[in-house]
Amino acid sequence: METILPKFDSVFSIDCVIFGFQTNELKILLIExxxxxxxxxxxxxxxxxxNDESIDDAAERILYELTGLRDLHMEQFHTFGDVDRHPQGRVITVAYYALIRIDGQQELKPVSSYAKSAFWYPVNELEKLPFDHGKVFETSFRKLRRRLHYQPIAFELLPEKFTLTQLQTLYExxxxxxxxxxxFRKKMLSYGFLKELxxxxxxxxxxxxxLYRFDRRKYNKIFQNELTVNG
Amino acid sequence: METILPKFDSVFSIDCVIFGFQTNELKILLIExxxxxxxxxxxxxxxxxxNDESIDDAAERILYELTGLRDLHMEQFHTFGDVDRHPQGRVITVAYYALIRIDGQQELKPVSSYAKSAFWYPVNELEKLPFDHGKVFETSFRKLRRRLHYQPIAFELLPEKFTLTQLQTLYExxxxxxxxxxxFRKKMLSYGFLKELxxxxxxxxxxxxxLYRFDRRKYNKIFQNELTVNG
DNA sequence: TTACTTAGTGTAAACAATACACCTTATCTT
DNA sequence: AAGATAAGGTGTATTGTTTACACTAAGTAA
Structure with a gap:
């Protein structure tokens, strides 16, 4: 009763939009x-x-190979599947995004020879990107904005200890x-998940x-209640 | 300088979660x-x-072939790519969802022999689904709930002319x-996009x-302003 | 005519969002 | 040490939004 899967000359790929915040600018990670x-x-x-890795695993691996970065929590946000998005054949790409603390220590060093280098680039100064990467970036940025309103993503971009002004600058x-x-301060403090140091x-x-610190435990408590209340 | 794409024995698929509203129940479309x-x-x-169709086109075609339904606006919501989600090989699936008016006239008739039949099934009575379809459905339902708060999706599920009670029942x-x-009434009417007939x-x-009708033109005006204001 | 069923309505209280300006504190300069 | 500089830090009044809550009106059916 086995049916055999159809075979096509098609491949999946992963693209990553990694956001960081440095010198008061929002940046993304690019490779050459x-x-x-x-x-x-x-x-x-x-x-x-x-063929033998889940797309989530693939995203981690690929980011590591191309940039040297590891162990960040990436999340899928859209899949791009136009027929001609890759000039050499049918490639459907699942796009992931992640937020990261740029702490100056971490090195950006591609492990694979596929990338010459990796570097942070301000989102406001982006030039033309290959494939449909411009569209991919735009989609990720819209998503980021939307999530800012209901998820504590800002704290993944800031250092562990931060000032309220830094937090506000990031929101802006x-x-x-x-x-x-x-x-802004009144509202942030009213949530109760910021610990004053x-x-x-x-x-x-x-x-x-x-300086303040984000208290994830408190955040989770508040958030869980909300989920319960709102059904 | 041409690089050749790697070849894998892997395929893409599409899965659709089509929501409808009938006899005051939220339903989804299943096939046998x-x-x-x-x-x-x-x-x-x-x-x-x-291999020669975009994933958006594929979603439309597949839904038509399996259910006879055409021309609904489907939107991608998540891609599922675990290695073992399909027992016969590597299949990454892009999941789409859509909302539709069940008007009793439209026939559900698979065009392809791949489905024996298609029918509406209440979401509250769902049994165990094959593959990871349970997870797919759950994800779509969460998305639907979320979107209800910021997009006028309810009106795609209701008949053209509806009462406020019907609208409320759907929200519930x-x-x-x-x-x-x-x-509920106060709030809905305050938006100004419901036309009293x-x-x-x-x-x-x-x-x-x-009876009321949803005035999409007015809605778009309001929504566009919001976009501008909120940057 | 009466019983039944759903339609339709308003107000007060609590809460959240907005607009807005000055004093404080630390550092740096001279 | 005095003054300039630069950001930190704070409160209140107004407006708008959300919530809680219960009865009368209108049509149908018996």
């Missing part, structure tokens, strides 16, 4: 391609899925609009701000 | 499979993507909780309710 097509172009990190970078300082910012040439 | 594996099981309509079915009649419900054995 070392393979045709689009050799030497700047592109989203992406490659083909192997993602939403692309100015926010009111007093209202006995510690001040260091190395600034003006009054140092209080 | 006519092929192994899971022959004779009830499953989500789904099949393989051809999707959100799985009771809503307050006065507050000079017409009453017919064929009921009690006081007939006023």
């Amino acid at each position: 391609r070392n393979e045709e097509p689009y050799k030497s172009w700047h592109a989203l990190p992406g490659y083909f899925v192997k 970078a993602i939403l692309n609009k100015k926010l009111d300082k007093r209202n 006995d510690e001040k910012q260091k190395g600034v040439s003006y009054r140092a701000a209080t | 499979r006519n092929e192994e594996p899971y022959k004779s099981w009830h499953a989500l309509p789904g099949y393989f993507v051809k 079915a999707i959100l799985n909780k009771k809503l307050d009649k006065r507050n 000079d017409e009453k419900q017919k064929g009921v054995s009690y006081r007939a309710a006023t």
